[in-house]
Amino acid sequence: MTARALVLSALAGGESRVVRPLRANDTMRMAAGLTALGARVDTTDDEVWTVTPGRLRGPATIDVGQAGTVMRFGTPLAALAEGTVTVDGDPQARRRPLRPIVDTLRALGVDLDASGTGGLPLTVRGTGHVEGGEAVIDASGSSQFVSGLLLVAPRFEKGLVLRHEGPPVPSAPHLRMTTHMVRAAGGVVDESVPDVWAVEPGELRGREWVIEPDLSGAAPFFAAALVTGGSVTLRGFPAESWQPVERLAELVGQLGGAVVSGSEGLTVRGTGSLHGIDADLSEVGELTPVLAALAALADSPSRLRGVAHIRSHETDRVAALATELGKAGAGVTEHHDGLDITPGPLRAVAWATYDDHRMAHAAAVLGLAVEGISLDDVGCTAKTLPEFPELWADVVNARS
CATH class of the missing domain: 3.65.10.10 (Enolpyruvate transferase domain)
Structure with missing residues (x-):
C-alpha cells in the first residue's frame, strides 16, 4: 500500500501525505526511484512522508534492489519520463519476470531495451508522454504486471484498456487494492468485465493516504x-x-x-x-x-x-x-x-x-x-x- 501511495502521489496534481508509511528497504527504494525521476519525497518523519510531484525526467537510474514492486511499478513510470531512465537491481531481481510489462509498453509505443530474458537491466527512452490505448497481457505470473500499468494509466493520453489472456491472475486482493487506490486518487477504472481493466485518462489528485498495517x-x-x-x-x-x-x-x-x-x-x-x-x-x-x-x-x-x-x-x-x-x-x-x-x-x-x-x-x-x-x-x-x-x-x- 505504501508503494502504491508513493507512485500515485508522484503522479498527482498536488502534494500528498503518506501517513504511517512502511519504512523498509523496498519502500525506501521506491522513494529513491521517484526522487531520481524528479519528484520530492520527504521521508525524514517516520509518521508522515510528504510527496511533491515534479516533472519526470532523465537521465535517471532506478535501483530496485530485490523489490518486485519497484521493478514492476517503476518501469511503467519511467515510460512517462522525458529522457533516458535505467532500471536495474540485484542479481535476484534480474532473474524475476518482467517481460509481460516490457512487451505491453512496447505495444503501446514505448522505446526501451531489456535483457535477453525481457527483464532487468533495462533502459527506457521516454518522450514525456505515452499515447496509451488497448493492450493484451499475460499476467498469470504476477498481479504486479497489471498493477504497475494501472497505476500510471491515468497519465496516458488515451488511457488504457488492458486485457489479460492466460491462466488466472494470482494475488487478486493486491490487484483490487490497486484499483481502489487509483479511484481514491481520482482515477476512473472500469473492471466490470472479467480480466479487463479500462482506465480513463485524467488528472490524479494529491491527498492523504493512511497506510494500513500489513x-x-x-x-x-x-x-x-x-x-x-x-x-x-x-x-x-x-x-x-x-x-x-x-x-x-x-x-x-x-x-x-x-x-x-x-x-x-x-x-x-x-x-x-x-x-x-x-x-x-x-x-x-x-x-x-x-x-x-x-x-x-x-x-x-x-x-x-x-x-x-x-x-x-x-x-x-x-x-x-x-x-x-x-x-x-x-x-x-x-x-x-x-x-x-x-x-x-x-x-x-x-x-x-x-x-x-x-x-x-x-x-x-x-x-x-x-x-x-x-x-x-x-x-x-x-x-x-x-x-x-x-x-x-x-x-x-x-x-x-
Whole structure:
C-alpha cells in the first residue's frame, strides 16, 4: 500500500501525505526511484512522508534492489519520463519476470531495451508522454504486471484498456487494492468485465493516504498465537480493509484458531492445536512460507496449492520450502504449484533463508516448537520489516 501511495502521489496534481508509511528497504527504494525521476519525497518523519510531484525526467537510474514492486511499478513510470531512465537491481531481481510489462509498453509505443530474458537491466527512452490505448497481457505470473500499468494509466493520453489472456491472475486482493487506490486518487477504472481493466485518462489528485498495517508482515506473529495457544493483536487495523482479511480468517479457522476484529485491531487466537489444511493459496501466496511451517507442526497432513507464481519471487519459494522443511524432518512432496506436507518428528536444523524475508519468517515460526532451529541470515527481513528480530524477541519473551 505504501508503494502504491508513493507512485500515485508522484503522479498527482498536488502534494500528498503518506501517513504511517512502511519504512523498509523496498519502500525506501521506491522513494529513491521517484526522487531520481524528479519528484520530492520527504521521508525524514517516520509518521508522515510528504510527496511533491515534479516533472519526470532523465537521465535517471532506478535501483530496485530485490523489490518486485519497484521493478514492476517503476518501469511503467519511467515510460512517462522525458529522457533516458535505467532500471536495474540485484542479481535476484534480474532473474524475476518482467517481460509481460516490457512487451505491453512496447505495444503501446514505448522505446526501451531489456535483457535477453525481457527483464532487468533495462533502459527506457521516454518522450514525456505515452499515447496509451488497448493492450493484451499475460499476467498469470504476477498481479504486479497489471498493477504497475494501472497505476500510471491515468497519465496516458488515451488511457488504457488492458486485457489479460492466460491462466488466472494470482494475488487478486493486491490487484483490487490497486484499483481502489487509483479511484481514491481520482482515477476512473472500469473492471466490470472479467480480466479487463479500462482506465480513463485524467488528472490524479494529491491527498492523504493512511497506510494500513500489513497482513503479510503480521503473518508470523499470528502464527505464533496458533502454535502456542496464545493471542496476538495487530493494533490499528481498520474495520474495513482492502487486504484479504476474510481469506485469512478462513485459513486460521481451518488451522484451529480464530480471527476477531475489534476496537483494538485484528486479533488471532490459538488453541495450541494445529490441524492440517487443504488450501488454494492463489490469492494469498505471500502467506505460503508461514503456512508451510504451521503445516509441518500440525496434527495431520496438508496440501498447499495454487502458488506456482511464488517460484519467481525472491527465490523459488516452493523448492526452498521443500528443501528446508525436508531437512527439518517433515515429509514433503513438491508439486509445480505447491506442496504436500506430512508432519513428522522435527529436529534442529540450520535453516537457509535464500536471502528471502518470508523464508526467515517460516523458520522463526518453526523455532517456536522445535529446539535448535537457526537461521543463516535474519537480516533479509529488513526488505519489508526491519524491526522483525526485535518484534519477534518481544513475542517470545511475552510467551515465556
